[in-house]
Amino acid sequence: MSPGSHQDSWDCSPTPSRALTPKKEVLMAPHDSMMSRSPLSRGITRRSFVGSIGLVAFGGLLTACGSDETPSGGTTTGGGASSGSGGGGGNIVIGEVHATTGPAASTYKNYFIPANIAVAELNAAGGIMGRQLTENLKDDGADPAKETQVFRQFAEEGVNFVIGPNTSTTCLAAVPLATQSKILNLNVSTSDKLNDVASYPYSFLIGPTNTPAMNAIVDFAVAQGWTKIALLHSNDTFGQQAVDPITARAKEKGAELVSVVEHAVDATEMTPFVSKIQEAAPDVVVCIQALVPTQTAMFNAFQNLGFDVPKIGTTSISSETLRVAVPAEAYANTYAVYLKSFSYTATEQVSQKNLDYLKLVTAQAGNFNGLTTAGLVYGPYDFLHMLKIAVEKAGSTDTEAVVKALEEMDPYDGVAGTIKFTAESHNGLTDDALVVCKAASGGDAAKSQGGFLLERG
Template identity: 30%
Template sequence: MSSQRTHLPHLSHLSRRDVLGLGSALAGASLMGGAQNVFAQRGDTIKIGSARAMTGLVASSFAPLYVSVKIAVEEINAKGGILGRQVEIVEADDESSPAKEPAVMRKLIDAGAQALLGPVGSSHTIAAATTTTAAKVIHAGGGWAEELADGRKYPYHYQFTYNTGHQGEAIARLIVEKLKLKKVGILQENSGLGESGGAATVRSLKKRGLEPVGIEVYPPNATDLKVYLNKLRAAGADAIVLWNSPVQGMLLTAAGLQAMKWYPALLGGNSLFSNTVLENTDPEVLKNAYGTLIKTMTYSATEAPGARQVAYAKRVVTFPEAKFWEINAAISPFYDYLHLLKAVVESEKRFDTERIKKAFDATKDYDGMIGSISFTPDNHCALTGDQMVMATLLSGKDARSMGVFRERA
């Protein structure tokens, strides 16, 4: 029996447009040829496990980041799925608890998930990655901690974003080089993100000859941050670097500064960008506030967002669960992860975890929604520091933002 073979270029040389067309090309090709080309799966669909907080403290804050999953799955299935099979998302609730993640990941694997996404949050993702590493399952979490980019420690986990190392460097650079400030206080959540972000900020400040005037750590379930802010004010801080994961940390910080009538420069990660903050905070608090953001989701006086990003943003804002945190829905790591997973599996003609891992590790300059994505066996962070910028919070009120984009600082 003869068979027709479709020849594919090496994945690292493919654009996103090229790889999205692989499904139709492969669908027309015969995949017969022995057991090694049989798609190893259970049932008629491709099951992707999704760990997420459906209940608990961070459920509402993290829900927007799963909008990208819905969009990506709809697009992939409209193009024939993966190797002709529709993608099915199997969900499990982690109850907003990092301690629940190992059991949640095992539950998803036992349910037939061949790859995993989520949870959101650095503490949650670190707990999950420990399990997926032992199970040798391809995994992309929603954590920004620098540790999660270590391909030696977590060889099956991929970070489809920038990380706290990049963020700390950009924040320190803006404080020193543009704002010309020297007295920096750090307010960090007691979490994986807070610890990693705080350490990265201290490291980057020290490179520039500065030591923070104070570091305050607050519990994730705090309801008032004024006691911590007052300590930083007493220490003489003229800039506050906030490391928070759910939006509550930014809301409490803004409320505290407003009540204290204290208006230092305020800097932090993408968790600062919430339209709820814009609607409920005195602009005086935010006039000197900046957050880290993926460059493709920003604009300047001379450069507008790309047409693809604008079209994507228009889709994101139609989802009710994205409301008030549209920007984090748009920069979620899961959209590019699922599309790259499809491209890799179809180029390999089978769902073989080790071959997928090898292809991921060799990915170079994949044209993703968030930017140019590359991995190496040791570095599992998709982006480089120059693909991340500082952006202003108040630009969210600008019509050009569409509720998603922000202006570069």
Template identity: 25%
Template sequence: MKRPVNRLAQLAIGRLAIGLLTAACLCGAASADVRLGVGVPVTGPDATFGAQIRMGAEQAVADINAAGGILGQQVSVEVGDDAADPKQGVSVANKFVGDQIAFVIGHFNSGVTMPASEIYAENNILEITPGSTNPKITERGIETIFRTCGRDDQQGAVAAKFLAAQGAKKIAIVHDKTTYGKGLADETKKSLNALGITEVLYEGVNKGEKDYSAIVSKIKESGADIVYWGGVHTEGGLLLRQMRDQGVNAVMMGGDGIASDEFAAIAGPGVEGTFMTFPPDPRDRPEAAKVVQEFKAKNFNPETYTLYSYAAVEVLKQAAEAAKSLDAAEVAKAMHSGMTFKTVIGDINFDQKGDVTRADYVVFVWKKGPDGRIGYYQIK
């Protein structure tokens, strides 16, 4: 026979359950983490750069969490695949908003960063891009966007000065019609024209193309001895390989978009002698030595944007702790304050636009190293 349950006992049990639930919620709030989104091309032709940014951010988060997190809170990472496509980038940005992401590292492609950053700005999410170099990104008055890399007008000026010093006269400029590629080509063209050098050819090709016979024929007809490439390593490598296959010996020069070992793998032996602009290799900095060893232990080469991504997370931690806040607007104020951030790519500061104040592009050449492998080496 069931015993009747006392009404007072029922109320007491109910109150106890509510109390336990409230306590659980409070405990959850106390241990809430800092939500970091990483928006990159996980798939598609630019996935190599996406992997660099993701690995850099994840390693930085692991190291920061091991040291106590940010303002005593652990950092969690959510990766969004933008596939190097602006529309997909917007989808990733909207998902980050829905998932209550506080900060974003990314995106890689300037054409993706532009629309995604508008969404982040509207929703008080702070974004740091390690690889988007188009000048317009930080020219729009958005207080919560920054980059740890430089700008295309900076590397375009360095490229033009270098080519002029080499006595280059017949320069063909080819780009991939993207925000990054065309932007870089235009900035280099502008700097070359200012030095009195007029290009013999200015053409765009479609990103994703495989057959460059038509543009190679135009390069040959122009008599160019230099081909300046505005774009990334995939199309750039194919263009260079087909130039060599069709007997065009013009030297190629590009920007940071070809700074990947995959460029040499795609272009083949004809890559030797190619020039490119990029900052001094961050892997050689003493500040990066420990982190570089961490990556090597994982059999990952932290080239190009890996350490720029790692540095972006370091900046977030230092800025949040200086602001004593995890609010994007407050963290942005700290970043705009002129304070110096200690990072694996050296000491950096940000101007009021969100750009790093240190412009340090130099010229590299692709050649065989002591081990016989073709890689890129800084011209001293």
């Protein structure tokens, strides 16, 4: 990236971006009214959930009654025969892609929990079209090179519906084959490219994609009077995709982007990069990193340099894993983009529906020390309940029919907020679903429910 008159760009050999697939047509159909509410709004209690817990084997990779290894090396959980996601009378298989090995495993180790909860609830309520759901978990190690093999295995096994992967780089690597195989998948990613419906008609998102998140960050900074903004980002897709929207939004809001510094995605010595940012004397630093070890090294560098400046990041910067790894004084002046539905103020509290959901999460997660919250308050739980409505509306597990039903579905009252897919946008959350919160407020045991609820900044 070429430095501008007010920018200091530091190139650390970024990973090349992957090309997009050719555009395809997307199904269009007239709207059909469907009233949609989260099952927690309809009175499913923790007791009824726990009573159904035997219907699925919790814990993803844990060996449990009814679990068996699939030929592809994934793990299938749930009772009864499995026949993929397609037609027939067997179970409907929900594929899941998570990093359970490799350097990112500690960051993403609990991301399967929302899907576990939804599958248990759906099975307890009779499944989808009378068919039980089975989870098929595959480990990608957060390695984009493995996604072709993972999704080829799903296609060979007849799996129509997949949750994951969990990073922008891996999602972008997976989506061409998912599209080719007509696998409907919920990407746990911030990449705006995954919402290109014409190119990726089977790709869905429920969460803050990059541009709305960066807009929220810049707007919050300017509202605080922090108009000299620096950007410190990793050299993967997740980090690089922040540059253009922050640059554009800063210009639009009359702010100045005084420094842009890039570092290796897995850097564990961050002092040179933070020092470079410090030279520009910014009012605030936007920090875009995905891996907890790198984030920890970054906060330590800020503290060791005596560089006490506000820091704003995406949801991952508010994780419990990071909060317990970083000295409190280094973390105190940190903010995170978060879901409004899981945030609170002195006068506005989190809904009972969302508190009930968190009770289900804590029942599985147990010890919160080391727990990453980001994946636990976003899309999989809501998406699987929406999938039930769509499949039963379509009367089929055919992915094109289900996509059409999802696009025509009325706004869904989920734990992530109000979710609405359309033929033009497969990201179900609107920009006003996002707020900026005090990251350290997750450490307030009485108010945060184990780090899940954050106080708005």
